[in-house]
Amino acid sequence: MIDLYYWTTPNGHKITLFLEETGIPYRITPVDIGKGEQFLPYFLSIAPNNRIPAIVDDEPADGGAPISVFESGAILQYLAEKTGKLIPSDPRGRTETLQWLFWQMGGLGPMAGQNNHFRYAAPEQIPYAVTRYTNETNRLYGVLDKRLADRPFLAGEDYSIADIASYPWVVPWERQGQVLGDFPNLQRWFETIRERPATERAYALVAQVNPGAGAPQSEEAKRILFGQTAAVVQGRTN
Template sequence: MIDLYYWTTPNGHKITLFLEEAGLPYRIVPINIGKGEQFQPDFLHIAPNNRIPAIVDNAPAGGGEPISIFESGAILLYLAEKTGQFLAADPRVRIDTLQWLFWQMGGLGPMAGQNHHFVQYAPETIPYAIDRYVKETARLYAVLNKRLADREFIAGADYSIADMACYPWIVPHERQRQNLADFPHLARWFEAIRQRPATVRAYALAEQINKAPVMDEAAKKLLFGQDADTVTKA
């Protein structure tokens, strides 16, 4: 059984996408980041960066003590290796998948995240920041669109952890001020993943867990006001 420490963010969705696709038994432990539950000592023991998602695999391959993992990319890689699914054995396809997984972790996620912050949540409008991150998000969309021009999925013919990593960051494209019609190959890929039964199940689950996804002022202060003292005092 996998314990998934989860909230309804793009990084959280990555892991439910995998677990639903693979059919692994799992139990969700909700971590409401808007209420500060990510600072609970039990969670910090598993995820010292006080971020979701994290997992505990209570039945690791080979037996032994449970294994805990934080960081969504590391979790996807771990689950792919555990199950032998969504990460090809062929070394060329495997490295192709991994480099696009890391592209998402180092580029698409952080840049789209800054886009969300300055467009949606910043206490004041900062035109330079909005322009900077909206344009960079568009550039990254264009990179992915070009990649998908001659292949069904990011790493080729087969759905992989690279697709699972990227898809949730494209879901809020309208909030990122992006028009999918400008990226037709990306739009085709997006629609194909959106219709997968596992994707439907994963996002339906999110709606059950977070029935009122509203970012109030207290949550903004908690999420966006962290500094070194946040770590040392936790």
């Protein structure tokens, strides 16, 4: 059984996409990041970076004590290697998959996240920041579109954790100031994944876990999400 500590963000969706795709038994513990639950001591013991998602594998392959994993890319790699699913077994295919997984972790996610922050969460509009991150998101969409010009999925012929990592960050393309139709290969890939039954099941969890998803963030939620310092992680304040 996989215990998933989850909230309805792109990084959270990565893990439900994997688990629904593979059929691994799991149970969700919601971590409401708008209320500061990611700073609770029990969660910090699992995820020291106080970010969702995180997992605890109650039945690791070595038969030992439960293993906890934080960081969405590390979780995807861990689960793929544990199950032998959604990652190629040959060295070349595995390398292609991990390259694009890390590309998302280091590029698409952070840049699209900053795009969203300066568009919707910043206390004041900073035109330079909005333009900077909108353009960088656009560039990264272009990288995806070019990559997908001659293959159905990012690592080749088969759907993999590389695709699972990137898809949730393309879902809010309109909020990122992008036009999906400008990227025909990316749009084809996006629609193919969107129509997968496992994708539909994963995104259906949003209404169960966070019925208020999509509503504007309160000022208190913004303070919690964007105003924390080392003191909170170190338990010196709340």
